Amino acid sequence: MTRYLQMIAALMRRGLNEILRVPGGALPGVLAPTIFVLGFSAVFGDAARLRSYGGVDFLTFTCAVGMLQGAGFTGAATGVNLARDIEQGWFDRLLLSPTPRPVLLAGIVGSACLRALLPAAFLLTVALAFGVRWPGLAAVALAAVLVMGLAAAAACYAIVLALRFRTQQAAPLMQAGSFVAVLFTTAYAPRELLSGWLGAIADVNPVTHVLEGVRQGFVGDVTWATTWPAVLAVAGLVTAFGALAVRGMGRQGR
């Protein structure tokens, strides 16, 4: 067991090393969510004058969206990196090692979880500088857990695609999945303002619960009623996409 944990830690360290050694590759994923949130707030800020926003300004309302977008981008980047490893043959050598495949998967996904904290922390810092109220330690801790969970689910989804297509050219598909999942929710407007079709999608989209879970501390208090559906939704997503990724790993080379 200790050996497996060491292997997971080594793979996570490898993933994190890329941030330091190829910062140019990681930078867009860190900056993009913040640019999106600040940009949308500057453009659509006046939308928060509508009563349904409950007096919360647009930047505060969309802060959680940026955090989850960062998690989605990080997950997609994990898939793209795996596709690159497959193209360059490194992944084949990894498969030849005596490490069980679920352990390899755990290392890759674990690095995505940690990396997702970087864009979230950057966004939170910038948002606080722009006047967003400090949501409290409990809310930040919950947001971190949910962000890591969504990053794990997005990474598993991207890994499934990377194993299926075995090329970095599948990158748009990996990015589009998390992009759609995060934005087809109550991302930019409360539920009652969404048009019929978008409201219907948001209702069945589990990421809506995750988003509301992250958002609750920014727009009000952290409550159990909002927390448990968020935790359940993220656990379900990780389980579903994790199972698909494990199956994909198991099929490699057969």
Added chain:
Amino acid sequence: MRASVRVLARRALVNATRRPQFLAPLVVFPTLILAINVGGLQRTTTLPGFPRVHGFLDFQLAAAITQSLLLGGVSAGLAVALDIEGGFFDRLVASPAPRAAIVLGRVLAAGVIAAVQVTYFLALGLVFGAEIKGGPLGALGVLIALRARSASVVQGIFPLVFVVLFASSAFFPADLLSSPADAFAAYNPLSYIADGMRQPIAFGNELAPVLDGVAAAAAVAGAAIGLSLLALRGRLRDA
């Protein structure tokens, strides 16, 4: 010269259709953002100061077109980078084709792709209930789009596209933008280009905003082509 431009444009178009993974994001991401904006923020048309429009979709179509064209710039930049990496660019420079044709061929291909992008979004708008009010002036809107697309030659950084776009009145009326976006938007040529395209789509046949848009697009196109030719000359000097 003309023949070289035509041949290079044709090559760029054939290449583009053979790499759909670079073409798809040009319409997929703007379509998704259009859907999310219209689905989530449609009630903003009731805000005081929002101009009278048939629906938020009418207002947002020009934003989606502008965004799509700018992303087209990223795609064109990628194609040039791939040509350089693959060594084709060096062979092209060594050929007797005029240097300007290398840039103009790419611009012509970009114009053709832009026409497809604009047609797609107008069709999408019509399908989902937008009212294109402009009639003949609508063609001028397309002309603006085609000229603006020339900026593609020097566009290359994905997040920058959104920064430039957010600092314009493409997504929301200039009067309702927060500070400092409103100040940037007043001087951002994209504001005039988007408003010029929006006028015939959402408001009707008023010539002034359309002409402003054509002028802004011509200026951006001229500057972009000029910068591209300068960059090409610099690269040849370094080689």
